[in-house]
Structure formats: C-alpha cells, structure tokens
Amino acid sequence: MxxxxxxxxxxxxxxxxxxxxxxxxxxxxxxxxxxxxxxxTTSSSAPAGQFNDADVAFASQMIPHHQQAVQMADMGIRKATTPAVKQLATAIKAAQDPEIKLMSGWLTTWGKPVPTPMHGHDMSGSMAGMMSDQEMSDLGNATGTMFDRMWTQLMVKHHQGAVTMAKTEQAAGKEAAAIALAKKIETDQNREIATMQRLMGQLPVS
Structure with missing residues (x-):
C-alpha cells in the first residue's frame, strides 16, 4: 500500500x-x-511611418495659416460692430484653434518641427491667402463698418487660400487623418466663404 x-x-x-x-x-x-x-502605440489618428512629404507640408503650412486666421478672428471679436461678423469671427476661432493643436500633435508624432506663431513676420508670399503685414496693419487701424467690410473681404481671401491648400493635401497626401482634415477644412471654409460673400452684400460700403 x-x-x-x-x-x-x-x-x-x-x-x-x-x-x-x-x-x-x-x-x-x-x-x-x-x-x-x-x-x-502611436496616435491612431496619425501613425508614424504612414505619412509622406505632402502630409508634413500640409500640417506645417496650415498651422501658421490657421494662426493668422485666429489672429484675425480675435480682431473681429474685439472690433466688429456687425453682430454677424462678430459671430462668424467667434466660430472661426472655435474651429481653428483645435485644428492647430491636432496638426501640431501630428508633427510631433512624425518627428517634425512644429511651427511657432509668426505674428509680426510677413508670410504672405509663402502660403495661399495669407495676409501681408500691411494688410494686417490696415485691418487693425480700421474701425466701425469699414472694419467689418475689410475683415470680411480679407477673411474670404484667407479662406480661399486654405481651400487651395486643402485640395493639394487631398490630391497628394497619404495619411488618412490628414486627408480627412483637409476635406473638412475645404467643406467648412467653402461654407463660410458663401456666408461671408452674402454678408458683404449687406454691409455698408463705407
């Protein structure tokens, strides 16, 4: 046993x-x-290694482009006398501030430099629709309904430049999230362009 x-x-x-x-x-x-x-894991919205030069150029250029739009929006919020202009300026800032942060995060993930704010530097020749220092100065000096009209005209030009840049990204980019943002920018800013063009028909000439 x-x-x-x-x-x-x-x-x-x-x-x-x-x-x-x-x-x-x-x-x-x-x-x-x-x-x-x-x-x-890397960010699911912008995986490292799945981007190309067009994606980097899009983010690197759209960030300062948006920064100038936000600067103009701040001016509109402070100085506009027409409620529709002030409301539009507020909406533009609310939309583009988060997009700046999003694209800055992509560039960091990709190991690329993030542009710093370029206030006071004339970049009108480097990106479509960018205001020159003179245009920004003239806008800052304008008052009343003249400011409202000038702001609207310049923001239309600025938006048109962003739409051109967004179309380039959609045609040449590789990163899906960057292409999706470019499509959103094109859609949103074309809608705002139409709104501003209608608004200009209602604003006094002087």
Missing part, C-alpha cells in the same frame, strides 16, 4: 512538472501584453 501511494505521488509530481515546463516553453507573449500593461 505504501509503495502504491509513493507511485501515485511520484506520477502526479511528474505531470505537474511537465505542465509547468510546457507552459514555460510556449510562445513568448507579445511585448506589453502582460497583465496590467498595454502595448505602446
């Missing part, structure tokens, strides 16, 4: 030891798949 008991214990020990060895020799777990850990 004692011999039988020793045999059962020895056999059980061998089975348990074998199971542990098989577990240890199985496939290695994926990095980060251990309990309590998650794999490190």
């Amino acid at each position: 004692k011999h039988l008991r020793r045999t059962i214990v020895a056999t059980t020990t061998l089975i348990i030891t074998g199971a542990l060895l098989l577990t240890g020799c199985g496939d290695n777990p994926e990095p980060g798949s251990m309990s309590g850990m998650t794999p490190a």
Whole structure:
C-alpha cells in the first residue's frame, strides 16, 4: 500500500512538472501584453511611418495659416460692430484653434518641427491667402463698418487660400487623418466663404 501511494505521488509530481515546463516553453507573449500593461502605440489618428512629404507640408503650412486666421478672428471679436461678423469671427476661432493643436500633435508624432506663431513676420508670399503685414496693419487701424467690410473681404481671401491648400493635401497626401482634415477644412471654409460673400452684400460700403 505504501509503495502504491509513493507511485501515485511520484506520477502526479511528474505531470505537474511537465505542465509547468510546457507552459514555460510556449510562445513568448507579445511585448506589453502582460497583465496590467498595454502595448505602446502611436496616435491612431496619425501613425508614424504612414505619412509622406505632402502630409508634413500640409500640417506645417496650415498651422501658421490657421494662426493668422485666429489672429484675425480675435480682431473681429474685439472690433466688429456687425453682430454677424462678430459671430462668424467667434466660430472661426472655435474651429481653428483645435485644428492647430491636432496638426501640431501630428508633427510631433512624425518627428517634425512644429511651427511657432509668426505674428509680426510677413508670410504672405509663402502660403495661399495669407495676409501681408500691411494688410494686417490696415485691418487693425480700421474701425466701425469699414472694419467689418475689410475683415470680411480679407477673411474670404484667407479662406480661399486654405481651400487651395486643402485640395493639394487631398490630391497628394497619404495619411488618412490628414486627408480627412483637409476635406473638412475645404467643406467648412467653402461654407463660410458663401456666408461671408452674402454678408458683404449687406454691409455698408463705407
């Protein structure tokens, strides 16, 4: 009886030891798949390695383009006398501030430099629709309904430039999130252009 008991214990020990060895020799777990850990991933909206030069150019140029639009929007919020102009300026700032942050995050993910605010630097020759220093100065000096009309005219020009840049990205870009943003910018700003063009027909000439 004692011999039988020793045999059962020895056999059980061998089975348990074998199971542990098989577990240890199985496939290695994926990095980060251990309990309590998650794999490190890049942003799902802009994966590293899935972009091209057109995507980088789009984000690098649209950021300062948007920054100038936000600067103009701030002027409109402060100085516009027509409620529709002030409302539009508020909407433009609310839309473009988050897009600046989004594109800045992409460039960081891609290992590319993020443009710094270029207030006071004339970049009118580098991107479609950008205001010159003189245009920004004239707008800043305008008052009353003259400001409202000038602001609206210049913002139409600015938006048209952004639409051109967005179309370029859609044609040449690779990163899906950047292309989707370009499509959104084209749609949103074309709608705002139509609104501003109607508005100009209602604003006094002087």
